[in-house]
Amino acid sequence: xxxxxVENLSDDLSGVSLVDMAVPERAEGEVLVRVRAASLNFPDLxxxxxxxxxxxxxxxxxxxxxxxxxxxxxxxxxxKPGDRVIGGNKTGAFAEFxxxxxxxxxxxxxxxxxxxxASMGAAYVTAYxxxxxxxxxxxxxxxxxxxxxxGVGLAAADLARTLGAKVIxxxxxxxxxxxxxxxxxxxxxxxxxxxxxxxVAEITGGKLCDIVxxxxxxxxxxxxTRCVAFxxxxxxxxxxxxxxxxxxxxxxxxxxFSIVGLxxxxxxxxxxxxxxxxxAAVAELAEAGRISPAIDRxxxxxxxxxxxxxxxxxxxxxxxxxxxxx
Numbered sequence: 001x002x003x004x005x006v007e008n009l010s011d012d013l014s015g016v017s018l019v020d021m022a023v024p025e026r027a028e029g030e031v032l033v034r035v036r037a038a039s040l041n042f043p044d045l046x047x048x049x050x051x052x053x054x055x056x057x058x059x060x061x062x063x064x065x066x067x068x069x070x071x072x073x074x075x076x077x078x079x080k081p082g083d084r085v086i087g088g089n090k091t092g093a094f095a096e097f098x099x100x101x102x103x104x105x106x107x108x109x110x111x112x113x114x115x116x117x118a119s120m121g122a123a124y125v126t127a128y129x130x131x132x133x134x135x136x137x138x139x140x141x142x143x144x145x146x147x148x149x150x151g152v153g154l155a156a157a158d159l160a161r162t163l164g165a166k167v168i169x170x171x172x173x174x175x176x177x178x179x180x181x182x183x184x185x186x187x188x189x190x191x192x193x194x195x196x197x198x199x200v201a202e203i204t205g206g207k208l209c210d211i212v213x214x215x216x217x218x219x220x221x222x223x224x225t226r227c228v229a230f231x232x233x234x235x236x237x238x239x240x241x242x243x244x245x246x247x248x249x250x251x252x253x254x255x256x257f258s259i260v261g262l263x264x265x266x267x268x269x270x271x272x273x274x275x276x277x278x279x280a281a282v283a284e285l286a287e288a289g290r291i292s293p294a295i296d297r298x299x300x301x302x303x304x305x306x307x308x309x310x311x312x313x314x315x316x317x318x319x320x321x322x323x324x325x326x
Contacts, residue, residue: 001022033071037115043064061091066093120286123151144211144212155294174191177190179317233260
């Protein structure tokens with residue numbers, strides 16, 4: 001089979017290549033899956049550089065998240081050959097086959113394509129964990145989502161709107177605003193440059209935001225601290241800007257807001273029952289057609305570099321999906 005291997009860590013993808021290797025053997029407690037689609041996430045890019053919190057030792061096969069068909073499974077696994085599934089692991093998805101623990105697989109929600117299924121899990125589970133599980137999102141609340149052109153940002157804006165919140169979707173690139181509006185229909189779309197608190201205040205009628213969901217960090221995070229309402233929550237999702245921001249603790253003290261750190265996978269590992277409930281809730285929303293994963297482009301795995309570079313260059317609105325074997 002072909003697999004995308006990170007042989008060496010590098011800042012320019014020079015340590016990444018598509019290689020031929022043996023199809024993995026199914027281990028005890030695992031299911032062998034033929035990968036039909038695998039979506040690119042920002043941590044995949046960071047792991048090629050050794051800059052993500054989880055640092056696998058090279059060589060490793062890249063890829064967090066996939067959808068495909070079961071090839072081989074134990075009779076007591078709950079799966080059988082031909083089942084359409086979605087799943088995720090820290091590595092290994094960018095290959096034609098993968099063997100995964102049964103616990104990380106679930107049925108592909110009906111009505112979703114393989115590409116949509118591969119794009120749903122990490123983004124929507126992260127959004128649900130942050131907005132609902134950690135922040136207790138309720139209808140009518142104002143939610144500001146930064147980085148709203150990325151997979152997680154779009155999922156957060158889509159989910160918050162679906163659950164009855166009033167959503168401001170923010171992006172650093174003005175040309176992306178129309179596409180964000182088309183995909184998730186927020187109450188407002190704005191460009192997150194410079195001092196944007198006044199714009200947020202105008203949109204919300206001076207109330208500011210009950211929840212700020214920030215995957216960007218850096219200067220955007222700094223300004224987000226001015227956009228949280230008293231008693232609100234500022235969710236730290238990541239640092240796609242490249243700068244990990246700091247904050248003087250007198251700011252949340254005076255403004256009375258909480259800073260919430262979000263690592264959905266780690267949350268599920270600490271609280272597996274809650275993690276399972278979150279995945280089930282997301283799957284239920286997908287089954288009902290209430291959420292819709294956004295795909296920017298689908299590429300054969302041979303064009304992996306195009307996808308990684310588009311992400312690195314901030315060209316995307318939605319997910320890149322690789323289709324091994326196509």
